[in-house]
Amino acid sequence: MLTRIFALLMAVFMAAPALAQDGPLRLTITDGVIEPLPFAIPTFEAETSGSEQLAQDITRLAAQDLTNTGLFREIPASAFISNPAGFGTPLQFADWRAINAQAVIRGAVAVNGDQVSVKFRLYDVFTGEELGEGLQFAGTQQGWRRMAHKVADAAYSRITGEGGYFDSRVVFVSESGPKDNRQKRLAIMDYDGANLQYLTDSSSIVLAPRFSPRGDRVLYTTYESGFPRINVLDVASVGRQQVNTAEGEMAFSPRFSSDASRVIYSLTNGGNTDLYITDIASGQHTRLTEAPSIETSPSFSPDGTQIAFESDRSGTPQLYIMPIGGGESRRISFGDGRYGTPVWSPRGDLIAFTKQNAGRFHIGVMRTDGSEERLLTASPLDEGPTWSPNGRVLMFTRESLGASGTSSLYTTDVGGLNLRAVPVEGGASDAGWGPLQP
Amino acid sequence: MTFTTKALVVLLALATTACTRPDRFGGADGADGMAGANAGAAANAGAQGAAGDPSSPQYFSQTIGDRVLFSVDSIALTPEGRSTLDGQAQWLQTNSDYLAIIEGHADEVGTREYNIGLGSRRANAVREYLVSRGVPTSRLRTISYGKERPIEVCSDESCYSRNRRAVTVISVGSMS
Numbered sequence: 001m002l003t004r005i006f007a008l009l010m011a012v013f014m015a016a017p018a019l020a021q022d023g024p025l026r027l028t029i030t031d032g033v034i035e036p037l038p039f040a041i042p043t044f045e046a047e048t049s050g051s052e053q054l055a056q057d058i059t060r061l062a063a064q065d066l067t068n069t070g071l072f073r074e075i076p077a078s079a080f081i082s083n084p085a086g087f088g089t090p091l092q093f094a095d096w097r098a099i100n101a102q103a104v105i106r107g108a109v110a111v112n113g114d115q116v117s118v119k120f121r122l123y124d125v126f127t128g129e130e131l132g133e134g135l136q137f138a139g140t141q142q143g144w145r146r147m148a149h150k151v152a153d154a155a156y157s158r159i160t161g162e163g164g165y166f167d168s169r170v171v172f173v174s175e176s177g178p179k180d181n182r183q184k185r186l187a188i189m190d191y192d193g194a195n196l197q198y199l200t201d202s203s204s205i206v207l208a209p210r211f212s213p214r215g216d217r218v219l220y221t222t223y224e225s226g227f228p229r230i231n232v233l234d235v236a237s238v239g240r241q242q243v244n245t246a247e248g249e250m251a252f253s254p255r256f257s258s259d260a261s262r263v264i265y266s267l268t269n270g271g272n273t274d275l276y277i278t279d280i281a282s283g284q285h286t287r288l289t290e291a292p293s294i295e296t297s298p299s300f301s302p303d304g305t306q307i308a309f310e311s312d313r314s315g316t317p318q319l320y321i322m323p324i325g326g327g328e329s330r331r332i333s334f335g336d337g338r339y340g341t342p343v344w345s346p347r348g349d350l351i352a353f354t355k356q357n358a359g360r361f362h363i364g365v366m367r368t369d370g371s372e373e374r375l376l377t378a379s380p381l382d383e384g385p386t387w388s389p390n391g392r393v394l395m396f397t398r399e400s401l402g403a404s405g406t407s408s409l410y411t412t413d414v415g416g417l418n419l420r421a422v423p424v425e426g427g428a429s430d431a432g433w434g435p436l437q438p
Numbered sequence: 439m440t441f442t443t444k445a446l447v448v449l450l451a452l453a454t455t456a457c458t459r460p461d462r463f464g465g466a467d468g469a470d471g472m473a474g475a476n477a478g479a480a481a482n483a484g485a486q487g488a489a490g491d492p493s494s495p496q497y498f499s500q501t502i503g504d505r506v507l508f509s510v511d512s513i514a515l516t517p518e519g520r521s522t523l524d525g526q527a528q529w530l531q532t533n534s535d536y537l538a539i540i541e542g543h544a545d546e547v548g549t550r551e552y553n554i555g556l557g558s559r560r561a562n563a564v565r566e567y568l569v570s571r572g573v574p575t576s577r578l579r580t581i582s583y584g585k586e587r588p589i590e591v592c593s594d595e596s597c598y599s600r601n602r603r604a605v606t607v608i609s610v611g612s613m614s
Contacts, residue, residue: 178591179588179591180587180588180589180590180591182586205583205586207550207551207586208550208551226581227581228554228581228582249558249579249580249581250554250558250581250582252551252554253551253554266551266554266555268554268555268558268582270562271513271558271559271561271562271563271565271566271580272559272562273554273555273558294552294555294556294559296551296552296554296555297549297551297552310549310551310552312552316511317548317549317552338548340548340549340551340552341549341551354549356547356548356549380593381546383549383550384549384550399546401593402591402592402593403591403592405591405593430550
C-alpha cells in the first residue's frame with residue numbers, strides 16, 4: 001500500500017514538507033504546517049425533505065472547523081468535476097484525484113421532528129479507500145452545531161491521529177464598560193464563539209474561571225463577599241457556592257486536580273501569598289509552599305503528581321515545578337524577562353506560559369524541563385493561555401492599550417502559526433478551555 | 439486579626455465614604471468591596487460632616503491623604519508615603535470609632551493573578567506601617583484588587599505610577 005505522510009515541520013527546521021508514500025492518509029502534526037492538506041466536502045445530502053438548509057449549515061460549519069485549523073485547505077465546489085452523487089453511492093475517486101483532493105468528506109442529514117441525524121464518511125482519495133468506518137450522530141435541531149463539530153472532529157482525528165477539539169466549550173470573563181469602570185461576568189460559549197450564555201451577572205468582579213476535567217463544574221475567583229474568594233459553579237444548573245478554603249484574607253487562582261477531587265489555589269495572609277490544596281470530600285487543607293514570596297497560578301500535571309506554578313522567590317516572577325507529594329521545587333524558566341501563568345498541556349509534554357520581556361508580552365511554550373522555549377505571540381499585553389483538549393491550540397487574552405483598551409480572546413497553534421481572533425460580542429478575557437464533549 | 443461575621447456585615451454595610459473615593463466606581467459597583475451601601479452613603483454624607491471637619495472621613499481622604507504610591511514592582515514606602523501614613527495613623531488613633539480597609543492595587547503591566555499578590559503586599563506594607571505607628575491591627579483589614587481597578591486609563595508611566603497605590607478606606611464600624 002502506498003503511504004503519504006505529510007510531515008508538518010516548522011519552517012525554521014525544514015523547508016519543505018516530507019512526502020512519503022507507503023500507508024493511508026495521515027497528516028502528522030509537529031510544530032506547525034507549511035502546506036495545508038486539500039480536502040473536499042460536498043454539501044451533505046438532505047435525506048428528508050426540509051433538511052436542505054440544515055445539511056448546508058452543517059456542511060459549512062464542519063468545513064470551517066477544519067479550514068480554521070490552518071492544517072486543511074478546502075477545495076471550492078466550483079472546482080468539482082463530478083457532481084457528488086448520493087451518500088450511499090461509490091465515490092468517483094478519479095474525479096477527486098484530478099483536482100488534487102487528498103480527502104473527501106461526505107455526509108447526509110435527516111430530520112424527524114426535532115431529531116436530527118447526521119451520517120458521515122471520510123475517503124482517502126489516493127488509496128481509493130474509506131478512512132475509518134462511517135459514523136452517525138444524533139441530536140436536536142438546536143444542537144446542530146455540535147453535530148457539525150463532531151463530524152469535523154472525526155475527520156480531524158482520523159487524518160491527524162490526534163484527538164479533536166471542535167466539540168468543546170470555553171468559559172471566560174465577559175467584559176463591558178470603560179477601563180476605569182469595567183464590568184465583568186462569567187460566560188460560556190462554544191470554542192468558536194457561538195452559543196454564548198452568561199453564568200453570572202456583573203455585580204462583582206470575577207476572574208479566571210477554569211473547568212473541571214469533565215467540564216461539568218467551573219472554579220473561579222469572585223469578589224462577591226467583598227473579598228476575593230473561590231466559588232464553584234455547576235454548569236448545568238448555574239448554581240454556585242463558595243469553596244471552603246483554608247483560612248486567609250484572600251483566596252484566588254483556583255484550579256481542579258486532574259481527578260477533580262482537589263482544588264489547588266493561592267491563599268494570602270499578612271500580605272504573603274502561598275499555595276494550598278483542599279480535598280473537596282474531606283475538606284482537609286494542605287499548605288504546599290511557605291516562602292515569603294508570591295506563589296500563584298498553580299496547574300496540575302495531567303497525571304496529578306506534579307504542579308507548575310509561578311513564584312517571585314528569585315526576585316522576579318518565574319516558573320517552577322514541584323512534586324505534589326512533597327519535595328523540592330525546581331525552577332524551569334531561565335530566559336530573559338518575567339514568566340507567569342504556567343499551564344500544563346493535557347498531553348503532558350509542554351508548559352504554556354505568559355512571558356513579559358522588553359516591554360512586550362508573549363504567550364509561549366516550553367518543555368517541562370524548561371528546554372525548547374518557544375514564543376508564539378507578541379503584543380503589548382497577552383496573557384493567560386489555556387489549552388485545547390488535544391493540546392494543539394492555545395487560547396489567550398490580548399488586551400489593547402490606552403484609555404479605550406479592551407480585551408479579546410485569540411487562538412494560536414503550538415507552532416505559533418494560525419493566530420485568530422475568537423469572535424465574541426464585547427470584551428472577553430481569562431478563557432478556560434473545557435474538555436471534548438461526550 | 440479576626441472579624442466576627444456581624445462586625446463584617448456592619449463594616450460592609452456602613453462604608454459611608456464609598457461614594458467619595460475617586461477609585462471607587464459609581465452605584466453599579468455595588469457588590470464589590472464595601473460599596474454595597476452607596477445609596478446610603480450618599481444620604482449619610484451630610485451627617486458625616488464636611489471635609490472641613492477634622493474628624494470626618496472626608497477630611498481623612500482629602501486633607502490627610504488616603505493613598506500612597508509605589509515604584510514598579512516595589513512595596514517600599516516613600517518618604518512622602520510615610521508622611522501621609524503618619525497622618526493617617528494619627529487620625530485613626532484620634533477617631534477610634536472608625537475601621538479602615540487598605541486596598542492594594544497594581545498597574546496593568548503584569549499578569550492578573552500575580553498582580554493580586556503584589557497588591558496584597560502593598561496593602562500589607564501600609565498595614566504594618568500603621569500598626570507600627572500605634573493603630574491596633576484589629577481595626578485594619580486588607581484587600582487587593584490587583585490590576586482590576588485602575589483610576590488612570592492611559593498605558594504609560596504617568597498613569598501606571600498613580601495606579602500602583604494603596605488606598606486607606608475609612609469605614610464606620612465597631613469590633614463588638
